[in-house]
Amino acid sequence: MTSTVVNGGISFWYADDGLPLARDPLPGDATADVVIVGGGYTGLWTAYYLKKGDPSLRVVVLEQRFCGYGASGRNGGWLYNGIAGRDRYAERYGHDAAVRLQKAMNDTVAEVVRVAEEEGIDAAVHRGGVLEVARTPAQLARLRAFHEHELSYGETDRLLFGARETAERIRIADAVGSAWTPHGARVHPVRLVKGLAAAVEALGVTVHESTPVTEVRPGQAVTPYGTVRAPYVLRCTEGFTASLKGQRRTWLPMNSSMIATEPLTEAQWERIGWAGCETLGDMAHAYMYAQRTADGRIALGGRGMPYRFGSRTDNDGSTGPATVEALRGILVDFFPTLAGVRVEHAWSGVLGVPRDWCATVTLDRATGLGWAGGYVGSGVATANLAGRTLRDLVRSDAGRSGRTELTDLPWVGHKVRKWEPEPLRWLGVHGMYATYRSADRRERASRSTAPSRLARLADRVAGRH
Numbered sequence: 271m272t273s274t275v276v277n278g279g280i281s282f283w284y285a286d287d288g289l290p291l292a293r294d295p296l297p298g299d300a301t302a303d304v305v306i307v308g309g310g311y312t313g314l315w316t317a318y319y320l321k322k323g324d325p326s327l328r329v330v331v332l333e334q335r336f337c338g339y340g341a342s343g344r345n346g347g348w349l350y351n352g353i354a355g356r357d358r359y360a361e362r363y364g365h366d367a368a369v370r371l372q373k374a375m376n377d378t379v380a381e382v383v384r385v386a387e388e389e390g391i392d393a394a395v396h397r398g399g400v401l402e403v404a405r406t407p408a409q410l411a412r413l414r415a416f417h418e419h420e421l422s423y424g425e426t427d428r429l430l431f432g433a434r435e436t437a438e439r440i441r442i443a444d445a446v447g448s449a450w451t452p453h454g455a456r457v458h459p460v461r462l463v464k465g466l467a468a469a470v471e472a473l474g475v476t477v478h479e480s481t482p483v484t485e486v487r488p489g490q491a492v493t494p495y496g497t498v499r500a501p502y503v504l505r506c507t508e509g510f511t512a513s514l515k516g517q518r519r520t521w522l523p524m525n526s527s528m529i530a531t532e533p534l535t536e537a538q539w540e541r542i543g544w545a546g547c548e549t550l551g552d553m554a555h556a557y558m559y560a561q562r563t564a565d566g567r568i569a570l571g572g573r574g575m576p577y578r579f580g581s582r583t584d585n586d587g588s589t590g591p592a593t594v595e596a597l598r599g600i601l602v603d604f605f606p607t608l609a610g611v612r613v614e615h616a617w618s619g620v621l622g623v624p625r626d627w628c629a630t631v632t633l634d635r636a637t638g639l640g641w642a643g644g645y646v647g648s649g650v651a652t653a654n655l656a657g658r659t660l661r662d663l664v665r666s667d668a669g670r671s672g673r674t675e676l677t678d679l680p681w682v683g684h685k686v687r688k689w690e691p692e693p694l695r696w697l698g699v700h701g702m703y704a705t706y707r708s709a710d711r712r713e714r715a716s717r718s719t720a721p722s723r724l725a726r727l728a729d730r731v732a733g734r735h
């Protein structure tokens with residue numbers, strides 16, 4: 271076992287790029303046209319598009335710590351076209367509506383890259399697509415079914431690879447096949463969020479940091495330093511939503527944890543391959559995700575302690591030793607030649623999970639309250655689509671435009687019931703992840719192509735399917 275150099279410190283990405291300079295807190299009561307609660311990708315993209323579309327609009331962002339403190343400054347840097355809940359939206363609103371949503375997500379990847387370039391944000395973008403590997407017969411069966419399923423949503427540019435073609439791209443122990451889509455890019459999450467915050471400020475948006483909002487009411491965002499009054503109050507707090515008054519059971523704060531290795535040597539990279547820098551995932555039920563960083567490390571994540579009792583969030587990303595060891599175990603299991611490599615950083619963050627696992631964006635016309643989130647771990651691109659959609663919803667409500675292609679997407683205005691009270695919430699989530707891990711072990715041991723029934727049971731209990 272090799273020791274981890276830094277644990278927590280918000281994330282490796284901040285250790286790499288530095289913490290931002292603090293912006294001033296709210297000095298007292300204020301008014302605005304739109305007040306946005308939360309300075310992550312969702313809040314900042316919303317502010318960006320609102321102000322870009324209408325420079326006279328007074329937009330205020332209130333952030334409890336600093337912009338990018340949450341998942342937007344801690345994620346795996348998969349900028350990709352996945353959106354939580356698409357299949358549910360297909361069931362409910364029809365296949366065509368879900369195809370529109372998928373196409374909007376495909377375009378969103380390109381949109382983020384476009385704006386980053388236009389605004390001069392160096393987010394270490396590499397458009398290598400997304401590679402998802404199968405390492406057991408059951409995973410391979412799931413991969414093929416997944417590939418066919420994605421084709422049915424119009425993603426005709428995706429490819430399926432056998433074991434040999436997979437190894438030509440990246441050498442992963444026991445890989446039997448993989449699927450690749452071009453609709454993905456690797457990014458440096460913190461450089462993206464810092465650049466975005468700077469771009470938003472340069473446009474004239476007022477950003478107050480160290481300003482926790484304690485309550486969101488129609489027309490008001492309440493903080494210990496004063497209240498910001500505005501006809502539109504947009505809640506962009508994702509995994510932290512439970513800490514707001516009245517929102518404890520809205521979205522469950524789910525933890526995800528990551529490690530980053532020391533930079534690998536040329537010789538190590540030669541053994542692994544991965545020259546295309548695709549974002550990398552697998553088909554396990556308790557899946558992993560990884561990227562080859564711009565400075566030649568592997569940053570790899572998975573579920574650590576999935577959920578804390580009472581919807582508590584973590585402490586600046588500190589991560590339990592068992593989780594760090596589990597992630598290091600995955601790293602070495604994938605790449606046995608890295609057995610001696612040093613893990614330099616470990617951290618965690620929270621993402622928001624709605625009861626039906628469907629991402630949503632909403633503006634309630636009666637109250638002027640809006641929100642977006644519930645992205646369940648695929649929010650890097652989705653937050654951009656949410657920001658543009660919130661802009662359109664606000665503009666249309668204010669009579670500045672009509673309905674748009676975005677406001678007609680099926681995830682707009684979706685309502686879902688709340689999570690169960692404790693201890694059911696805690697028991698349910700922990701049970702689900704224990705079951706996924708056990709399903710993975712069984713699939714690995716049996717070498718059968720049949721998916722474990724355990725995993726399907728866990729999905730049903732969790733409300734995923």
Ligand SMILES: Cc1cc2nc3c(=O)[nH]c(=O)nc-3n(C[C@H](O)[C@H](O)[C@H](O)COP(=O)(O)OP(=O)(O)OC[C@H]3O[C@@H](n4cnc5c(N)ncnc54)[C@H](O)[C@@H]3O)c2cc1C
Nearest residue numbers: 308310311312334340341342345346348483619648649650
């Ligand atoms: C470890 C990890 C890895 C991930 N990897 C990926 C990935 O590779 N690809 C992908 O697509 N998605 C990934 N995700 C998910 C993705 O990062 C999120 O979905 C996305 O960043 C959400 O952005 P957001 O702005 O909605 O939320 P956040 O980034 O969490 O921002 C919310 C902000 O609101 C602030 N806030 C909260 N409460 C208050 C309050 N009361 N008052 C004022 N401010 C408040 C917080 O401080 C925070 O800055 C990952 C998430 C985690 C945790």
